Amino acid sequence: MIVIADISVPASQFPLGRVLEAFPEVEIELERLIPLTEGVIPLIWVRDADADAIEATLGDDPVTESVRRLTRVGQRVLYQVEWTLGVDGLVQSFIDSEAQVVIGEGTATVWDFRLQFQSRGDLETFRASCEEKDISLSLRRLYNPALPENSQSLSERQSEALMTAYRAGYFEVPREVKLSDIAAEFDISDSAFSQRIRRGSSALIAETLIPEFGRRGGRSDSIPWG
Incomplete structure (x- = not known):
């Protein structure tokens, strides 16, 4: 595991x-x-x-x-x-x-x-x-990661979109690139890329942050190295 x-x-x-x-x-x-x-x-x-x-x-x-x-x-x-x-x-x-x-x-x-x-x-x-x-x-x-029930894992397209946006500075404050510029790299509309980012973010949060994930997936608390 x-x-x-x-x-x-x-x-x-x-x-x-x-x-x-x-x-x-x-x-x-x-x-x-x-x-x-x-x-x-x-x-x-x-x-x-x-x-x-x-x-x-x-x-x-x-x-x-x-x-x-x-x-x-x-x-x-x-x-x-x-x-x-x-x-x-x-x-x-x-x-x-x-x-x-x-x-x-x-x-x-x-x-x-x-x-x-x-x-x-x-x-x-x-x-x-x-x-x-x-x-x-x-x-x-x-x-130990394990997805909650009824949750979808991060797809390859969503992962690529999130990583490209991150590397381009889309999540910086202020943003270093426009959504339309990144969408153009994928040859899709602004709306389609925005949806891909949102769905990817949702899947990523489900995999790593929400409480149910920790309870279903195993230990998720701070512990001493020993």
Whole structure:
């Protein structure tokens, strides 16, 4: 059964935390973490920062092989960073336990992650790996996802619409893009895209937030890591 854990770690115990030491006002969002046989590639969004300075700092890290600036959306820049196999610590614990990083966000002091594991055994593998590496973890929430009765799960189209809108800055205050501009990318009307966003948001809330979800899906409360 799938297990989802929300954890926090000190920024110093995650490689990207070193970037924020020099840029304490910058927030980084981990888009994806791709393990490879020859290394690891994180895709990261950096907001409200000097792109050249961030790129240089990322490139100077001892475990960094290369850095590529992929795109800019408003005040956010997407980078592809290739790490060598020398990267260890928390990243290796992700790989050892086959954890899927659903959310990863960091500041100069702390990184928050939502991790998905295929089983409780994989979660225990992750925990043991972190303990062996003296990684300080704070477990904020642990639960087994299961949809409420009569609820529809998030569809692939809804997920794509929500992620595209999010990355484009549609949910920022103030908004960085118009609904019509995103709808044009999908070649559908504004109304159709708006409905897709609303239905996707409803499904996402049903899966993650409403009380019935926690009761039907298992543990959904804050608990100590132990």
